[in-house]
Amino acid sequence: MKAIVTIIFFITNLASFAQAEKVVGNYTLQLENKETHLLKYNLTLNPDGTFFFHYYSNIKSGIPPESNKYGKGNWTIANNVVSFFADKEKDFDDKHALDFTNTKARLIIKSPRNKTDKIIKTKLQFLASDIFWMKSIDLFKV
Incomplete structure (x- = not known):
């Protein structure tokens, strides 16, 4: 009985680890109109x-014409939804x-079952924040 429980535990952890590895990396979005504005979003998810x-x-x-905003914290993933949270004492x-x-974002990737030539860029689609x-922003993996 212990062996069965241990095997199930390791399989569950392996599946969670594999899902987390898919999301790790740098995500970016740049919106610009050379005459009026430039907006850059950069997100790094660490292992x-x-x-x-x-x-x-x-x-x-x-006003002001140029600004920088930063954030940091922790993230988790479950069922292709990345959840972000920050510790008020150490992350600010x-x-x-x-x-x-x-803040929550859906991980969108090409399914391994999809055998077509259609290119689907890996992205985080922000659902709530x-x-x-940040709502409705799509950041693409670099």
Whole structure:
């Protein structure tokens, strides 16, 4: 009985680890109109379950015209949904002020069962966030 429970435990952990390996990496999105604005989103998901986020905006008519925003914290994945959270005491400082707690993103990848030549870029599609401008953003894996 112990052997069966141990085997089931290892299979479950192996499946979770394999799913986490698919999501680890750098994700980016750049939106620009050379005459009026430039927006850059960069997200790094580390294998140890931590993340770093950088948002850069340069809007010619904005006040201020140029700004940088940073965030960091931890992430987990379950059923292709990445959940972000931040520890108020260790993840926030003068530079890292974005709170990603309650942020969720769906991992979209090409299924191994899909044998077509259709190219599907790996991306994180943000579904919910307390950061209002993060909702409905798609960051593509580099």
